[in-house]
Amino acid sequence: MASGSPPDAFPGWHGTTILAVRKGGRVVVAGDGQVSLGQTVIKATARKVRRLEPGGHPVVAGFAGSTADAFALLERLEQKLEASPGQLGRAAVELAKDWRTDRILQKLEAMLIVTDGRDLLVVTGAGDVLEPEGGVAAIGSGGQYALAAARALMDTDLEAEAIARRAMAIAAEICVYTNTHLTVETLPG
Template identity: 50%
Template sequence: MEELHGTTIVGVKNSEGCALAGDGQVTLGNNTIFKHGAVKIRKLYNNNIIAGFAGSVADAMTLFEKFEAKLEKQKGNMVKAAVELAKEWRSDKILRRLEALLLVANKEHLLIISGTGEVIEPDDEVGAIGSGGPYALGAARMLKKHTDLSAREVAYEALKSASEICVYTNDNITVEELKGEK
């Protein structure tokens, strides 16, 4: 059986908070749209962290569970939980075969976590993963740099732009956000 894949997630952080946006398309193999309305982002740890995935759906669900357990163990410290997940993901014989990426954010950090041990915090507080990630990333960077849009608006518009270019990204967009202290 071919694997189901989730695709594009974009995250934006600024002084007012952070937001992650995800498209709803799930692709079976390389050429069949299996679902239009999947939700690939969710709030974790008492609604203080947003996480999104791109890649194999089953693999991503496993990683969400592992990341939630690491958050509990680290008492909500997202950076420590991300590093612990990346270490386990890279060193475990079964986990290292998982094909997915995570994009996670809280009010202080935006991180990309991979199975090869990387925990990357983008310099410009904008990150994207998945097949439409490069398109969403470029749009989000320009929108953040040249407009006064909120993090939520930048994430939404960047993903909307990616959906117009990438065949593995649709415009059924879900956005989750965390507002900063004012």
């Protein structure tokens, strides 16, 4: 790829499902490990869910999209959290504002799900900071499948982690860009 190519120069890149579930005093973020290029699985064990601890305040973030872009956003989120300790909502809004207005950040192709256990947010490059209804959020190639499965499982006796794992398994059965190699992080909610 030539320098300066548009971000969509790799339209064949696929492969991420990130799901967050809040239930029973827990918030679980699960992400699959598959990264694909076209019809080829490039990596099956990628780690797309990370635990951050800026200022001793734990935050879990899951990302979909370009890995390098996501890491740039996570770094920026950590800076915002350090500037506003314990205020995930404020940090997420500040990140979204920068992402939308900064000429370099505008080119980043990724989405984030972030939680500190209290807040559960989806952050996008369009300037969105969304708090999902029903305690379930999902992004990525298989996100809609995982979201539907998790919502259907919320009324069962299953705990948050069991719901997340089962919903991710269902998404992996449907979405060819999602696998069952999961990274799961949990925070008290």
